[in-house]
Structure formats: structure tokens, C-alpha cells
Amino acid sequence: MAIYNVLLIGGGGREHSIAWKLKQSELLGALYAAPGNPGTEQIAQNVDIDIADFASVVDFAEQKQIDLVVVGPEKPLVDGLADYLEEHGVPVFGPSREAAKLEGSKEFAKKFMKKYDIPTAGYETFASDEFDQALSYIRKKNQFPVVLKADGLAAGKGVFICETEDEASRRFRQFTEDENLSKAAGTVVVEEFMQGEEASVFVISDGHSAKVIHNAQDHKRIGDGDTGLNTGGMGAYSPAPVLTPAILEQVEREIILPTITGMQLEESPYKGILYIGLMITEDGPKVVEYNCRFGDPECQVILPSFENDLLDLMILSEAQRLDERELKTDNQFRCCVVLASEGYPGKYEKGKPIKGIDQVDPEALVFHAGTSRTNSQIVTAGGRVLNVVGSGDTLQEAIDHTYKNVRRITFDGVYYRSDIGRKGLKHV
Ligand code: AMP
Ligand code: GLY
Numbered sequence: 001m002a003i004y005n006v007l008l009i010g011g012g013g014r015e016h017s018i019a020w021k022l023k024q025s026e027l028l029g030a031l032y033a034a035p036g037n038p039g040t041e042q043i044a045q046n047v048d049i050d051i052a053d054f055a056s057v058v059d060f061a062e063q064k065q066i067d068l069v070v071v072g073p074e075k076p077l078v079d080g081l082a083d084y085l086e087e088h089g090v091p092v093f094g095p096s097r098e099a100a101k102l103e104g105s106k107e108f109a110k111k112f113m114k115k116y117d118i119p120t121a122g123y124e125t126f127a128s129d130e131f132d133q134a135l136s137y138i139r140k141k142n143q144f145p146v147v148l149k150a151d152g153l154a155a156g157k158g159v160f161i162c163e164t165e166d167e168a169s170r171r172f173r174q175f176t177e178d179e180n181l182s183k184a185a186g187t188v189v190v191e192e193f194m195q196g197e198e199a200s201v202f203v204i205s206d207g208h209s210a211k212v213i214h215n216a217q218d219h220k221r222i223g224d225g226d227t228g229l230n231t232g233g234m235g236a237y238s239p240a241p242v243l244t245p246a247i248l249e250q251v252e253r254e255i256i257l258p259t260i261t262g263m264q265l266e267e268s269p270y271k272g273i274l275y276i277g278l279m280i281t282e283d284g285p286k287v288v289e290y291n292c293r294f295g296d297p298e299c300q301v302i303l304p305s306f307e308n309d310l311l312d313l314m315i316l317s318e319a320q321r322l323d324e325r326e327l328k329t330d331n332q333f334r335c336c337v338v339l340a341s342e343g344y345p346g347k348y349e350k351g352k353p354i355k356g357i358d359q360v361d362p363e364a365l366v367f368h369a370g371t372s373r374t375n376s377q378i379v380t381a382g383g384r385v386l387n388v389v390g391s392g393d394t395l396q397e398a399i400d401h402t403y404k405n406v407r408r409i410t411f412d413g414v415y416y417r418s419d420i421g422r423k424g425l426k427h428v
Pocket of ligand 2: 218233291294295296297
């Protein structure tokens, strides 16, 4: 049996859970994480290479005889890391720059969905200096709320849901005036608001066949009851009961299949993980967004439920042989609560000693995100610090198991939502 040395790119909770899952594979040789975190350090060798410098990734891969590079976050993919590695003969799991445009350019994604008749919100695009045209479009439509989106990657800060024309006009100007946004917002997508509940489906594709790994629901807002600012995600649960078998079948037929064949027709076959963010509306499921990677924290609840060997699938996907496998998940519910630093997603302090990780049940999982190690002490080092994942036969049991363990971990200024998963209970 061949064994594979793997280099995992990234250092968040998502990457700790990917490393944890890869570690269970009989096919795994050496596992490296760049940059990794104190969680991956326990199961992989963290390496200090600059992942934005693609040449140094190739150098490392050659030096350590890496058989597969697995890319966690979107930025390197959108910037073309997969293409660069392929051009240098290093096998990689993750979409090409062209395929990653499904996440990297909202205009590209909207045009693509229109062309292939994939259900999504109606839209129009404007250059950021076409303020008058955009405003007159919004006025003529006269449907509020209206959604304004920066075309490019904006770290979750590029979407505004505007209740009035006034607000839309202010936000549109913000796209040109805000230094952090203007780079992503050369083009602005003006989109219809979709009413419904959000959920996401995760797909693995080799460019030709695509298979659903699992589904989940994220909690993007900082506060209980979905209030306050948007974050990277404060918790997730899986599966999401809002996605009934009938809806999932519709998602496969109307969204997944045309997306994969559409990308083939565009001559950018999609290889890697495709995250499909959905709105379950009265008219059925519609695409809110595509992402070119696993979600964080959705990955942390999905991978523990996933019964296949992830490395095996990644290797088969790279070789375009994914159709050889059936995918399986267990029948447990899982819940993930993110422990954050007080102040996140705004300013927060770092360096707070973390206690109690060793008090967590053996059946619960703790994935590191913004932590660092000083001597033998783990301290906070980011906004989202740790992910606690619990499980159960029912969603309620999974929630209870998770929070029981969350309460065992303490640090100065720890903040977490107390209602992760509650939205799902009304469906069961
Ligand atoms: P995106 O980055 O496109 O996923 O947008 C971020 C969040 O904004 C989504 O997760 C939704 O909660 C919300 N959102 C985006 N587009 C729409 C839409 N057309 N209708 C309703 N909510 C939306
Ligand atoms: N949790 C949302 C994301 O990963 O995009």
C-alpha cells in the first residue's frame, strides 16, 4: 500500500479538524501543517513557511517528498496556489485559480449561475464609480431589503443588507471610500434579498463526478438570536434538519449537478471541496454563495461525522477517480461552539492563559484556532480561539454534550454564543 506525505496549508480550527481526520488514514505518511497551530502540533509537524510565497511551498514539498498538498483556506486558492503547484509537478487537492473564482468573484459566480440556470437571487452589477446608475436601478426596483456585495474577497465584510434607499446609497459609497473595501469592490453586485433559512452543503469533486460529504448550519452573527455583527462563524451543527431529503435531492439536481457540468463546459473543471451556501426559500433552495473550501466552523462538525477516509478521497479526486467510492456519514448529530476572545469581531486582547482543555470528555473534541503555546501553557492568540464539538443521537443531546464541555474551559474574557443549534430544534 502506498503511503502519502501530506502538507496541509492553513492554521485555523478548520485545519486542525482536517489534520485530525487525515491522521486517521492508513494511507498517511508524514503530516506537516503550514503554519498550523498548537492543535495541529499534537498530530502533525508545524512548519514555518510563508504560504503566500508559492515558491517556498514548492521548495518544501520537494525537500520533504510531499505527495499531496491540501489547501484549507480560500485566499491561496483564489491567488492560484493550486495552479502553481501543479505547474511545478506537486500534486494538490484544491481548485485552480479559475475554478476558485466561484468564491473569489461574486460577479463571476452570478454570471455563471445565470448562464447555467442555477437558482439564486436576481442581480445586476455596477462598477463602483457607477453610483447614479446603481441608485436608479435600486429606485426603479423598489424592493427592500436590497443586498449590496463587493465582487472580491473581503473577509466577510463585503456584504450589506440595506433596508432603505438611503442606506443603500450610503453603503454603495462606502465601497469606494473605505480603504479596506475598495480593493474588493471595483465591481458591486446588487442583489435581491432572499427570505428563508440558511444552510450549507459540502461537496467533493474531481472535476467530473461530485459527491455530497454532508451538510451543516453556521451561526454567523456574534450575538444570541442572530444579533450583532457578522463574524467568521460562531458555531455550527450538523446535519441541518431544514435540509429535508426532498430538498437535498433538489439541491443535487438543480444546483450541484449543473455547477459541476457548468464548470466543465467553462473548461475550468472544479476539483476540491465546494461549499454551497443555500437559502431555503418558499420557492425552494437557492444559492447565496459558493466557497472553494470547507467552512470554518462547519468543517469541525462535518468531518467527525464523515466515515470515509478523507485522504483516500482526496487522492482519488486528484486522480479523477472519485466515482470509485460511496460516501458515508454516521447517524449522529454534532454541534460546535466557538470560544472567542471578548471584543471579537472588533478589538480584543491576546495572551490569556487557557485552562480546562484537559477536563473535556474523551467523546468531545477540541479544535484549536487562535491559540499559541508559550512553554507548556496554551494562551489565546486570536479572535476565534477554540472549537468544542460534542455529539449525540439527537440534536438536543449534541447541544447539551457540547455546552457541558464548553463550560469546562476558561480564560479571561471568554465569550461564546449560548444558542448554537437552537434554530435546528424547531424542525425536529
Ligand atoms: P455572502 O458572503 O454572499 O455569503 O453573504 C454573507 C451573508 O449575507 C450570507 O450568509 C447571508 O446571511 C446574507 N446574504 C447574502 N446574500 C443574500 C441575499 N441575496 N438574501 C438574503 N441574505 C443574503
Ligand atoms: N463559516 C463560514 C465560512 O467558512 O465561510
